[in-house]
Amino acid sequence: MGGAAKLSLQIERLVEVVESRRTETSMANTVSQGTSIVEVMKDVATLPGTECGSKLWWFATKLFCTQEKIEMLDPDLKLQFLNHELAKG
Template sequence: MGDVIPLEGSDDSDDSNPIETIQAIKNATKKGKMRAPEQLNEKQQDKKGRKIGGVEKLAGQIDHIVGVVESRSTATSLMMKMQLGSSIPEVMEVVSSLPECEPTSTLWMFATRLFFNQEMREIFSTMKTPNVKFAWLTYEFNNQ
């Protein structure tokens, strides 16, 4: 009776066998005990209802992380490609090359403030010809 702890209870109970109680506790807390497939949640079973081991589960999680990182990387590279040519120095260099937009002109000064806005720089950068860029910049200046 070295590891048996007597439980308090009424003396008239016949089912208070300390050895059976300790054995039940050991069985309930045994680590590594196999559970029936119906007790496993969906994440612990594959599509065929088999139990997934730790290595398989970890490999699946790593594959998922790699997929997420790759998709973010692709999205980031697409965003960077879209923004090429729309940095402030690049846009202002184009503005300086437009007719009547030499530095210190009123339209050039207006562009320096307008192109603080990334969206405005992107719109300007998507325009193909200098005439269209000049017309749009003049339009924005007149509607300020």
């Protein structure tokens, strides 16, 4: 294989890697949309027993100060997740 052909293959591989990373970044941004701390806390305040100012609400304000914890939040198990995390202390 000649030098020009090798260079062409390497360039194609670089383009594939860049496109792959761009797709991964786009997917990650899509997943994180709608998961800001403010949005999560508005949602938390609608759960039974988590009204603004309640013990569970204050706990959630501390818990969801990090994106990592927000990403762990299962939309269908919000209240159970909060109670579980609170019990772990």
